[in-house]
Amino acid sequence: MSNNLAQTIKLAFGSEGGWSNHPADPGGATKYGITASTLGVARDLRRKATPDEVRALSLSEAAQILDKQYAQPLRYAELPPGLDYALFDFSVNSGPAQAVRILQRILVVEVDGIVGVKTLNAIRDRNLAGLIDKLQDARLRFLKGLKTWPTFGKGWSIRVEHVRSSALKMAAGISTVAPAPPEGRQTASPRDVKVSSTPAGKGTITATIGTAGAAIGAAKDSLQPLTSNGGFADTMFTVLIAGGVALTVIGLAVVTYQQIRHRETAA
Template sequence: MDRNFARALSLVLANEGGWSDNPADPGGATMKGVTLANFRRYVKPNATKADLRAISDAQLGTVYRRFYWDAVVGAELPDGVDYAAFDFAVNSGPGRAAKYLQAAVGAVQDGRIGPATLAAVNAASKEAIIDRLCDARLAFLERLPTWPTFGRGWDARVGAVRRQALALARQ
C-alpha cells in the first residue's frame, strides 16, 4: 500500500537540501526540511540545533512518514498525486495541502483526507488534479510576505514537483 513513500521522500529531500538557519525563514533552523520546532515536537523534546543537524535517516523517515505522508494519506492517493500532495504538505503544512487537494477535486475542504475525498480523487484525472494543486499552491506561495526572499526557489520547486508528479502519473 505504501508503494511510493521512498520514491516521494527522495524527491522531497532533493528539494529540501541540508542545513539552513536563515533569519528570514519563519520556520527557523531546519535540517533536510525538518524544523527544530517539529524535531522537538516529534522526536526529541529538548533538542538543540546541534541535535537537529545530526538527525538520523531513521528519525528523518519517521518525521516525514508520520507527520506529512500519513497526514495526506499518501499511501491511498494515486501515483503522482501522492507526491504532489506530500511535497506541498512538507513545504506548507499537511492541513493546507489536504484542503487544497480537496479544493482541486471539489470535495469539502475540512483538511482531513477521508473516504469522500479519496472517492473524488479517484474519480478525477490525476493530471488535472496535479495541475490544479500545483497552480493553487503557487498562488498561495505568491501571496506570502516572504515571496520576495524565497519566491524564486519556490517557483522552481513547484515547477519541478509538477513535472515529476505528472511523469509519475503517466507511468
C-alpha cells in the same frame, strides 16, 4: 494504491537539501525539511529542538518523521501515483492541513484539512494529470501570497515546477530523479530509502538511508566501553566501511571482540 513513498522521500530530500538556518525563514533551523518545531514534536521534547539538535539530525530519523508526520496524515498509500508526491511535497513545505485544504477546494468537497473517504472518492473521479496540474497552480498562488515570497519565491517556483514535472511522470509510470538542492543548502542525497507507511503512528523504515558512516560511527561509540583503547574497534569499523559490508555485520564484530576480550581475561 501508491507504493512509492521511498522515492517520494528521496525527491523531498532533494528539494529540501540539508542544514539551513536562514534568518528570514519562519521555520528557523531546518534539515532535510524537518524544522526545530517538528523535530521537537517527533522526539516528544515538549519544546523546540535546538539548532544543534537539528543540525545533528540523521537522514534515517528524518525519513521516519516524514513518514509518520506527513505521509500518514495524507493517507499516502491510498493516493494515486504522482498526486501522492505532489501532495506530500506541498505538505512538507507548507504543512499537511494546508496542503489538504487546498486540494479539497479543487475537488469541491468539505474543506477540513483531513483526507477522508469523501476526499479519496473525489480524487478517484478526477483526471489525474489535470488534478496534479491544478494542485501545483494552487500551490504557487498560495506561496505567492506569503510575506516571505520575495526572499524564497525563486526557489519555490523552481521547486513547484520540478514537482509538477516529476508528479506527471510518476502518474504516467515514468521514473524521475531528485532535484538539485536549493542554493546555499547542503546536498541531501540518500542512496537507498525503503519506507513502509502504515496506519498513523506506526510508520517504519525498513532499510538504511544515505551513507553508512554515521550509523557505523554510532555503533563504534557504543563499543568503546568494552575496551580501554579504540584500536581494535577502529580497525574493525574501518574494514566494514571500506568493504561496504552491511550494517547487520556490526553485531558479529561486537560478538567476536567480546570473545577475544573474554579469552584475554581468562588467560
